Amino acid sequence: MKYFVNVDMSELKIRFEEVPEKYRKMGGRWLTSQFVYDEVPPICHPLGPFNKLIFAPGIVTGTTAPCSGRISVGSKSPLTGGIKEANAGTPAAQALAKMGIKAIVIQGQPKVQNGYWILRIKGGSGSLEPAEEFIGMGIYEFAERVKKKYGKVDFAVIGPAGEKCMPAAGVCFNDKDGRPYRYAARGGLGAVMGAKGLKAIVIEDDCNNSSVTVVKQGNFKDGRRKLIEALRGHRMTKPGGLLNTYGMSFLMDVLNRIGALPTRNFRAGSFEGAHKLSGEVIVEMIKQRKGEGTIGYPCHPGCIIQCGHIWPCPDGVEHVDLKYESVWALGANCGIDDIDAIAELIWICNNYGLDTIEVGVTLGVAMEAGLLPFGGHREAKRLVMECAQGKLSGRFLGSGAATAGRLLGVRRVPVVKGQGMPGYDPRIVKGLGITYMTSPMGSDHTAGYTAAAEIFGIGGRVNPLASTGKTELSRYFQSITAFLDAAGFCLFILFAVLDIDDGFRGVVETCNGVLGTEWTADDVMLMGAEILRIERSFNEAAGFTKADDRTPEFMRYEPLPPHSQVYDVAAEELDGVFHNETR
Amino acid sequence: MKYFVNVDMSELKIRFEEVPEKYRKMGGRWLTSQFVYDEVPPICHPLGPFNKLIFAPGIVTGTTAPCSGRISVGSKSPLTGGIKEANAGTPAAQALAKMGIKAIVIQGQPKVQNGYWILRIKGGSGSLEPAEEFIGMGIYEFAERVKKKYGKVDFAVIGPAGEKCMPAAGVCFNDKDGRPYRYAARGGLGAVMGAKGLKAIVIEDDCNNSSVTVVKQGNFKDGRRKLIEALRGHRMTKPGGLLNTYGMSFLMDVLNRIGALPTRNFRAGSFEGAHKLSGEVIVEMIKQRKGEGTIGYPCHPGCIIQCGHIWPCPDGVEHVDLKYESVWALGANCGIDDIDAIAELIWICNNYGLDTIEVGVTLGVAMEAGLLPFGGHREAKRLVMECAQGKLSGRFLGSGAATAGRLLGVRRVPVVKGQGMPGYDPRIVKGLGITYMTSPMGSDHTAGYTAAAEIFGIGGRVNPLASTGKTELSRYFQSITAFLDAAGFCLFILFAVLDIDDGFRGVVETCNGVLGTEWTADDVMLMGAEILRIERSFNEAAGFTKADDRTPEFMRYEPLPPHSQVYDVAAEELDGVFHNETR
Known part of the structure; x- marks a missing residue:
């Protein structure tokens, strides 16, 4: 039996109900986007009583499929005004899946203003407890306190930023060691959770289910084996591969070299301080500092890529996981090259529940306005604290x-x-630019990472500077991503499954194994396209038009040094991504 | 010969050119909206180099037609993202018209950041002078200083708010005595002017033209006479009538009585302090304080309604013109009932170049957020100063x-x-609500003032609470208003010409007199509809959809005390305003 956990915050009531028929084969982003499309009035206020917030593990989440511990969070976004799915890798996803929970749906709004609750999910039941003691609390302290109070549990939590309904607030989950590091960061879903009066979900897995039901064990095992082989065989994903060794931070030098590293609010494509922020230097310094630094750790059990890199303070004490996007946003984009200062900024954002990308981009705009100097990390810290x-x-x-502008x-x-x-200038990586402009999520590199082909030559090799003929490329990447987000896999498996066909077949087979379906590779690509269609339909009803699929104006006329490129992909190519889609 | 004055702020060059054929019969809002539609890329950044700003006197402005000294300012709005026309009554409009200037068009953007210029229009030529000495200057001081430097001139100027590109910044003009009181306030046109590096336009009328060309004097004179008779015969507009005696502030008590006075951020429809802000009390206190207070003065020569009311400080020194919307926005909407404190808030907004309505509504939202208390006029003053x-x-x-939210x-x-x-709750005055929701300008009472019929029974009597059958009413009012804005008349003539047919015929005849046309009343209503069509088309290309013609969500479910009304006009009725229009 699988459940929807319906939480009505107006009545403070919880109902476990059978999964409605139409959602049974869905999971992750497929489920969250279909549900938001079905249940949320497109023009409702994102922070009002009619918006809904849904958490859903992926289709294979909770099984032994590698890198599948993902949870999708869906809602109408207070940042974009459109549909939003953001996901994270966390044991919380696996715990829910193992408990038979297909989704948690939060609806309504407390009658008490500024009242906050904790939703406890324990075995097959749930309860709402007043959260007074946690209100206004930073997420690191929350993680400590929740452990003392409830023992070793999984959780989803918002920081003060979410409580205050800030559109850059994310939802934070624990990693496999209980660290509050794992963010469904983008689009302000933390603000929606805050507006619903929900400080946290605490998940106590006492049902002793070792795994989710797998209908066709043979298929599943075959698929799992193929995927593991692909991951272990690819230069990006294998043990000792690029991701395991450096995380995505190896990109810092790469993008800087090709002039695609957005620097000082996208004023330049290279940054003189880039190397100081590179994966190579980070790894070297973690080694030097010894202490509690870690090179290559998994966010959830079953991850075999293990891209995490925990940065220690100069004295060796564990500080924060350094991810490329966070280091870029609060570093190069702000003209800051002091890696310890950047780590501190990331820590503060994590602690208060803010999306590091959005905060970094916003800081860049504030620097553009002359509010603080580019490179001013002390001023930046003061501002983030305020x-x-x-x-x-x-x-x-x-x-x-956008609001800061x-x-x-x-x-x-x-x-x-x-x-x-995010941290790739679309004037240089033009296919990724098409994804930025056309994704229903707003600009998001993870929504259709054509950089795989344009920068790494993965899944084919495409000239990043070419400004025509990339409509199909972006559509393909957006579709496959939507499928992977539905299945519950980490996006990083993309590298391996693009280059190794058997790996992709393996992914499809794990889904077929769990669900008992007979999907082909074509079927799942159609599923991806269908997810995007639903999301675009929601956005259209919310008032989005072609005008929302356009480039920020300055990128059309301001050439990016050093390569003097503008964003010159034609409007027709942007409009072609979804208007000619195969359905 | 009539001119377009083209000012290129990128090159700092001015060109007087003949009016292009297609614009020759246009004026005011007709001209500004058609021009913005023709020349401004709909998805351009409002503060970027591709937006244009156009100033245009009305068709009959500069003649002896009564109440016709209006100037329209048009652009893409930084507040709404759509097309914008805001207008003001000022001798500056008449001066331009008399000099044969059909429009001033500002385009481009200075290469120097934070450089500001003064555009001098003198006789048949123009020049750009550095504005260093005026940068950061409040508008009252500007008015003093400009007089010293240039003598008695007319002007358009922005305050520090416009220089800083704030979306609530207006463009200020002088009144007939040189006071800087007359605002094209709404939609952030002051920010567009600021983004173009233009601190002010100074108009020195030394060409000694006594009036604009009138092609058919007979028609014009007949029309003028009819309009004057209508204005002098109507209870609202006649000497000693409501507007002359109280200005629109007589509304404070009226709206309060019917429960339509938005109070404390639209939480209630009546305000216990309303009477202290009423026209009756204001007039009584002006009389008591004697000194420099004035009851019933004209903003420009030729105004025979004379609705201005200059409020003196307790010591009798002239303070500020008290208009209903400003008093409401910074008063009842903020729970403030101290009229001197409100006058001070208005003065500060005027001085810094801010739209009082937008600032008042924004303060209400800040009070809603608990940032300052409702009624806290000292806190409000501190915040406005900051x-x-x-x-x-x-x-x-x-x-x-919206941004504050x-x-x-x-x-x-x-x-x-x-x-x-503005200061009429749409839950009570539902037809005006249709105008709020559907006007291409964003919510704006002056865009289609159905309150004339719904509250005063002018032009027919309509129940304000009726939530059906008002599509036509709003469309009619929006069309006639667009025509009056094109012709260059003060909106207040509407009351008289709605009730007195001959007055409206007179309005049309003054236009025919000036232009040599043979327009009928039907023709000008079609012109109004056409202006709206153009404006809607611009907005559509800028990305607006039906979703932008909707009510703020809370008004749909939150009943307004004391009459417990929600806004229940159906979406179909809203959509009917323009989708079934006569074209």
Whole structure:
């Protein structure tokens, strides 16, 4: 038996109900997006009583399929005003799946203003407990306190940023060692959780299920083996491969070299301090500092890529996981090259529950406005702290770059659909730019990572600078990603399964094994396209048009040094991504 | 010969050119909206180099037609993201018209950041002078200084809010005595002017033209006479009539009585302090204080309604013109009932170049967020001062209510298309609500003032609470208004010409007289509809959809005390305003 856990925050009532027929084969992003499409009025206020927030593990999450411990969080986004799915790798996903929980749905809104609750899921039941003692608490302290109170549990939690309904607030999950590091960061889902009066979900897995039901064990095992072989055989994903050794931070030098590293609010494509932030240097320094640093650790049991890199303070004490996007956003994008200062900024964002990308992009806009100097890490820290404390002088950092641009009168604002751009300048990686502009999520590199082909030559080799003929490429990457997000796999398996066909067949077989389906590779690509269609339909009903699939204006006329490129992909190519889709 | 004055701020060059054929019969809003539609890329950044700003006197402006000294300012709005026309009554409009200037068009953007210029228009030529000495200057001081430097001139100017590109910044013009009171306030046109590096336009009328060319004097004179008779015969507009005696502030008691006075961020429809802000009390106190107070003065020569009311400080020194919307926005909407404190808030907004409605609505949202208490006029003053000084703690006030809502996590935000609602709760005056929701300008009472019929029984009597059958009513009012804005008449003539047919015929005849046309009343209503069609088309290309013509969510489910009304006009009725229009 599988459950939907329906939590009505208006009535403070919880109901475990059977999964409705139409959602039975769905999981992850497929389920969250279909549910939001079905249940959320597209023009509702994202922070109002009619929005809903849904948590759903992937289709194979909770099995022994490698790298499958993902959870999708879906809602109408307070950042973009459109549909949103953000996901994270966490044992919390696996715990829910093993308990037979297909989704947790949060709806309504407490009648008490500023009342917060903890949702406890224990075995086959749930309860809501007042969260007074946790209100306003940073996430690191929460993780400590929750352990004392409930023992070793899994959790989803928001920081003060979410409580204050900041559009840059994420939802944080624990990693396999209980660290509060794992973020469904983008799009302000933490603010939706805050608006619903939910401080945290605490998951106590006492049902002793070792795994989710697998209908066809043979298929599943075959698929699992193929995927493991692919992951172990690919230069990006294998033990000792690029991701395991450096995480995505090896990109810092690569992007800098090709002039695609957005620097000082996208004013340049290379940064003189880039190497100091590179994976190579980070790894070397972790080794030097010894102490509690870690090179290559998994976020959840069953991850065999193990891309995590825990950075120690100079004195060796564990500080924070350094991910490329966070280091780029709060580093190169702000002209900051002091890696310890960047680690501190990341820690503060993590602690207060803020999306590091959005905060970094917003800081870049504030620097553009002259509010603080590029490179001013002390000023940046002060501002992020003021934001965390809810002070008006810093609070705008939590509203995201688009709002900051309006507030500060800045027109060089690198956003699409109101969401800050990640760390690849689209003027150089033009196919990824198509994903930025057309993804229903707003600008998001993970939504269709064509950089795999454009930078690494994975799944084919494509010239990043070519500004035509990439419509299909972006559509393909967006579709396969939507499928992987539905299945519950880490996006990083993409590298291996693009290059190794058997690996992709393995992925499909694990799904067929769990569900008893007979999906082919074509079927799952159609599923991906269907997920995107649903998401685009929601956005259309919410008021999105082609005008929302466009490039920030300055990128069309401001050539990016050193390669003097503008973003010159034609509007027709952008519009072709979804309007000619195979359905 | 009539001119377009083309000012290229990128090259700092001015060109007087003949009016292009297609614009020759246009004026005011017709001209600005057609021009913006023709020349501004709909998805350009409002503060970027591709937006254009156009100033255009009305068709009959500069003649002796009564109440016709209006100027329209048009652009893409930084507040709404759509097309914008805001207009003001000012001798500056008449001066331009008399000099044969059909429009001033500002385009491009200075290469120097934070460089500001003064555009001098003198006789048949123009020049750009550095504005260093005026940068950061409040508008009252500017008015003094400009007089010293240039003598008695007309002007358009922005305050520090416009220089800082705040989306709530307006463009200020002089009144007939040189007071800087007359605002094209809404939609952030001051920010567009600021983004173009233009601090002010100074108009020195030394060409000694006494009037604009009138092609058919007979028609014009007949029309003028009919309009004057209508204005002098109507209870609203006649000497000693409601507007002359109280200005629109007589509404304070009226709206309060019928429960339509938005109070404390639209939480209630009546305000216990309303009477202290009423026209009756204001007039009584002006009389008591004697000194420099004035009851019933005209903003420009030729105005025979004379609705201005200049409020003196307790010591009798002239303070500020008290208009209903400003008093409401910074008064009842903020729970403030101290009229001197409100006058001071208005003065500060005027001085810094801020739209009082938008600032008042934004303050209401900030109070909703608990940032300051309802009724806290000292806190409000501190915040408005901080905004004026560009401090981050107050700057959000200049970004408007929608941005403030995102910044502060508030969902009760009374805006449509990002523009704050004026002082009539649409839950009680439901036809005016249709105008709020569907006007291409964002929520704006002046865009189609159905309250004339719904509250005063002018042009027919309609039950304000009726939530059906008002599609036509709003469309009619929006069309006639677009025509009056094109012709260059003050909206207040509407009352008289709605009730007195001959007055409306007179309006049409003045236009025919000036242009030599043979327009009928039907023709000008079609012109109004055509203006709206153009504006809607621009907005559509800028990404607006039906979703932008909707009510703020809370008004659909939160009954307004004391009459417990929600906004229940159906979406189909809203959509009917323009989708079934006569074209």
